[in-house]
Amino acid sequence: MPGLQGVLVHAVQDAPxxxxxxxxxxxxxxxxxxxxxxxxxxxxxxxxxxxxxFIMFMKFRWFGTLALLLSVFYSGxxxxxxxxxxxxxxxxYPITEAVAEEFQKENPTFxxxxxxxxxxxxxxxxxxxxxxxxxxxxxxKPSEVELCKKNGIEYIELPVAFDGLAITxxxxxxxxxxxxxxxxxxxxxxxxxxxxxxxxxxxxxxPSKKISLAGPGPDSGSYDYFTKAVCGEEGAxxxxxxxxxxxxxxxxxxxxxxxTLGVFGLAYYEANREILKLVPxxxxxxxxxxxxxxxxxxxxxxxxxxxxxxxxxxxVSKQSADRPEVEKFVEFYLQQxxxxxxxxxxxxxxxxxYQLILRRFQNRVTxxxxxxxxxxxxxxxxxxxxxxxx
Amino acid sequence: MISRTQLQRLLxxxxxxxxxxxxVAAIGVLIAxxxxxxxxxxxxxxxxxxxxWKFLTSYLSRFPAEAGxxxxxxxxxxxxxxxxxxxxxxxxxxxxxxxxxxxxxSRISRIIEINVANLAGVPSIIYGILGLGxxxxxxxxxxxxxxxxxxLALLVLPIVIISAREAIRSVPPSIREAAYxxxxxxxxxxxxxxxxMAFPGILTGVILAISRAVGETAPLIMIGxxxxxxxxxxxxxxxxxxxPIQIYNWVDRPQKEFLTNAxxxxxxxxxxxxxxxxxAIFLRNRYQTQYS
Numbered sequence: 159m160p161g162l163q164g165v166l167v168h169a170v171q172d173a174p175x176x177x178x179x180x181x182x183x184x185x186x187x188x189x190x191x192x193x194x195x196x197x198x199x200x201x202x203x204x205x206x207x208x209x210x211x212f213i214m215f216m217k218f219r220w221f222g223t224l225a226l227l228l229s230v231f232y233s234g235x236x237x238x239x240x241x242x243x244x245x246x247x248x249x250x251y252p253i254t255e256a257v258a259e260e261f262q263k264e265n266p267t268f269x270x271x272x273x274x275x276x277x278x279x280x281x282x283x284x285x286x287x288x289x290x291x292x293x294x295x296x297x298x299k300p301s302e303v304e305l306c307k308k309n310g311i312e313y314i315e316l317p318v319a320f321d322g323l324a325i326t327x328x329x330x331x332x333x334x335x336x337x338x339x340x341x342x343x344x345x346x347x348x349x350x351x352x353x354x355x356x357x358x359x360x361x362x363x364x365p366s367k368k369i370s371l372a373g374p375g376p377d378s379g380s381y382d383y384f385t386k387a388v389c390g391e392e393g394a395x396x397x398x399x400x401x402x403x404x405x406x407x408x409x410x411x412x413x414x415x416x417x418t419l420g421v422f423g424l425a426y427y428e429a430n431r432e433i434l435k436l437v438p439x440x441x442x443x444x445x446x447x448x449x450x451x452x453x454x455x456x457x458x459x460x461x462x463x464x465x466x467x468x469x470x471x472x473x474v475s476k477q478s479a480d481r482p483e484v485e486k487f488v489e490f491y492l493q494q495x496x497x498x499x500x501x502x503x504x505x506x507x508x509x510x511x512y513q514l515i516l517r518r519f520q521n522r523v524t525x526x527x528x529x530x531x532x533x534x535x536x537x538x539x540x541x542x543x544x545x546x547x548x
Numbered sequence: 549m550i551s552r553t554q555l556q557r558l559l560x561x562x563x564x565x566x567x568x569x570x571x572v573a574a575i576g577v578l579i580a581x582x583x584x585x586x587x588x589x590x591x592x593x594x595x596x597x598x599x600x601w602k603f604l605t606s607y608l609s610r611f612p613a614e615a616g617x618x619x620x621x622x623x624x625x626x627x628x629x630x631x632x633x634x635x636x637x638x639x640x641x642x643x644x645x646x647x648x649x650x651x652x653x654s655r656i657s658r659i660i661e662i663n664v665a666n667l668a669g670v671p672s673i674i675y676g677i678l679g680l681g682x683x684x685x686x687x688x689x690x691x692x693x694x695x696x697x698x699x700l701a702l703l704v705l706p707i708v709i710i711s712a713r714e715a716i717r718s719v720p721p722s723i724r725e726a727a728y729x730x731x732x733x734x735x736x737x738x739x740x741x742x743x744x745m746a747f748p749g750i751l752t753g754v755i756l757a758i759s760r761a762v763g764e765t766a767p768l769i770m771i772g773x774x775x776x777x778x779x780x781x782x783x784x785x786x787x788x789x790x791x792p793i794q795i796y797n798w799v800d801r802p803q804k805e806f807l808t809n810a811x812x813x814x815x816x817x818x819x820x821x822x823x824x825x826x827x828a829i830f831l832r833n834r835y836q837t838q839y840s
Contacts, residue, residue: 271690273774275772
């Protein structure tokens, strides 16, 4: 190998004349390589002179390439069949995460990944067949139904819990005792942008201080639901507020400023009780209880906290559900949902409802109870039940 | 003619300006140092008590006390190794071509040079968008280890090219001329002489590029790697998670205990980056030679 000899001579000549390099010079190429090999075994890499690195590289390049190709081939051939891919709403994430963790503890050969792209982002991937299950904090929308149809994805809609959207202010805020839905609308509707800027514009006896707003960002199901519930139409909202798909950002926004009003999931209020103040909401209707009602596990469960309580869902692709790991995961989900939902500070459905939903999954009932119309207001547990029986 | 007093005043003024400039420069250094110090101390105070062997070797969990970074740490290592495997041959190849095979003053090579330098300054999220479109969607690699590594490889490629070019350029022309004089072909001159001599410089550049890739979050979030993944990647086309994403994910949590976990994760990430940088400095000092 004349090439290697050249490198060697060069390396030796350029290095400072230590004993080692003089010794190297005297040896022939084969011996050097052998010794280098031994050196390599003993981890003497850092004692190498400049150039010796290169010899090692040249010596092992074919071996390295072969190993690389083999590993690519090997891993490329690995079977994907034991992986369940979930993505979607950040609101449902804590429950699905808990289920995924427990599921993998019981079935160590299965893998579950859970992403957070928001309800809308989740449905986009689900509709393309990229995920097996998607988390959703509102029912599927017409455009998403269309996408699923185009790609031949049939979906099974499974309610997993109830959640309330909490309206919160800073604990220093002593003037807000309750708010009506009409006041919320006045504050959040598109026409309010740039006009409703002070607290006393909502109610005259409130201070004339600038109000700042923090609420769910447009990619989240909570945004769709909140705008539908308050302004009457999905997506109808002012744009000049702190918007985030990440509820924790909103919690911080309210906790740091006396004049901020925030909207986010009840579970996030429960986790940050001491730095937030809850605002009871009056929907102006009598049938679900009179006056202003604060969200709590109780009022969301018995559907008196309206219109800001809603069911949350997972959607399972029918094609994926035929794979044993997806089937097992969803069944495990519905069996464990009650305990894990409570643990994640959400409101579980009644035990019998989970049984009905499990049956719905086992019978592979596709389509949406809500007719694929997106956010639907005033859905109580009864409605969910009825949807399942039909 | 200037009088003696005028001269003295002039000198005094210049001395004063000197002093002012020195102070301004010192403030610059201090600000950088204090920021870094505050950052490290803050992370250390929050994070070190949480660090333990168990933290390093347990899988992800929804309970802060049980959660560990094993999957993320291994994921980071896999991603980094793959990124290096992809970007180094490409980057060094490009550098050799640009330095040794093209006429450096030609228009095309100048255009390429400017573009490579520009690419090095493109925000990392842009690479994420490219990775999402190209690797995840068009090449259908999904949110896999390979897609992440390819995206990061694209991100560090300009840095590798620039540093490799510099290393190759620092090999004196006399070496090449001597090789040619002895009848070596161009490739022989490059592979036997230029590359071995430039190797330490290239290595340093590669390690610095890699330590940048270790800390990148935005492009990986863009390709959809923000996931709950409990296990280290089990193949090139399998889902993965890395340290910065794990930290990002923990900071998002409402429970305060996760913030401690995040701080501990930051300490580990800092340690990894520092180790890589130390390795770069060590290698540079070890193999640096002066040509005269």
